[in-house]
Amino acid sequence: MTWLVTGGAGYIGAHVVRAMVEAGHGVVVLDDLSTGDPVRLPAGVPLVQGSTLDRPLLDSVLREHAVTGVLHIAAKKQVGESVEKPLWYYRENVEGLRVVLEAAAEAGVRRFLLSSSAAVYGMPDVDLVTEETPCRPMSPYGETKLVGEWLVRAAGRAHGMGTVSLRYFNVAGAATPELGDPGVFNLVPMVFERLEAGEAPRIFGADYPTPDGTCIRDYIHVADVAEAHVAAVRRLTDDPDGTDLILNIGRGEGVSVRQMLDVIGEVTGLDASGVVTPRRAGDPARVVASAERIAQELGWKARFDVRDMITSAWSGWRLRH
DSSP states (O other): OEEEEETTTSHHHHHHHHHHHHTTOEEEEEEOOSSOOGGGSOTTOOEEEOOTTOHHHHHHHHHHTTOOEEEEOOOOOOHHHHHHOHHHHIIIIIIHHHHHHHHHHHTTOOEEEEEEEGGGTOSOOSSSBOTTSOOOOOSHHHHHHHHHHHHHHHHHHHHTOEEEEEEEOEEEOOSSGGGOOOOOOSHHHHHHHHHHTTOOOEEEOSOSSSTTSSOEEOEEEHHHHHHHHHHHHHHHHHOSTTOEEEEEESOSOOEEHHHHHHHHHHHHOSOOOOEEEOOOTTOOSEEOBOOHHHHHHHOOOOOOOHHHHHHHHHHHHHHHO
């Protein structure tokens, strides 16, 4: 069997590809390299540079590599940018996915795995977010992920494909320093950037209804995310006809911004106490996953804790800076 991994040269994608190869799966990567880097890929993994919107290219890749499963990670993923450029986000994330699904269906591919996001939930007012929690995305990015789930499920049922959609929560860390997050869009690298510049990390609001007043999130190590994909691939390989799943990837444990800063300070040896600034619009007080269903369905459970995430992320940051 060979799996096509779209976006496989990116931060999360490269971790997934490495885990797939280590688990013995054949992989070919399609990536436009807008944020990906070929050096992230394990030796011997074929890389095809191109867009998910390029149907002739997809047809060629699926045929030449005898692809039997698709793992779709490629997407634009910045919330603020999606508000400024909604048409572009819908084209890249929804139309790109539609083209991949259409090509896969016509090629007879029977297994499809979608990287989705907890952004589909929006601002849920619950202690633990389950897969039944109503989805009310608050950005075009979140909307494209929810529409993508609908599209994958409908196409799977219509064309006989087993499908899984994985909703990531807050991804951090690195399996190796070389695979560290190159972007500065998430909390941990944003704090690193401020510390390196000799500036205090920003805390966007400290008056939330939480124990220390700062937002609480569910952080998940990127290596655990990769292993969740491998578990889903295993399920789809063994039982494509009976698989139609939407699953959270999280630890089921909330960590506040202040708690994260405390651990970052301990790991880096720098003053990460932070300075409070006004709230950002749309930030919910608490978003923590229920990870029970993925444990039941795939036998997957997160292995790494917050200190593991920050220690590995710091090693990756120092390698690049």
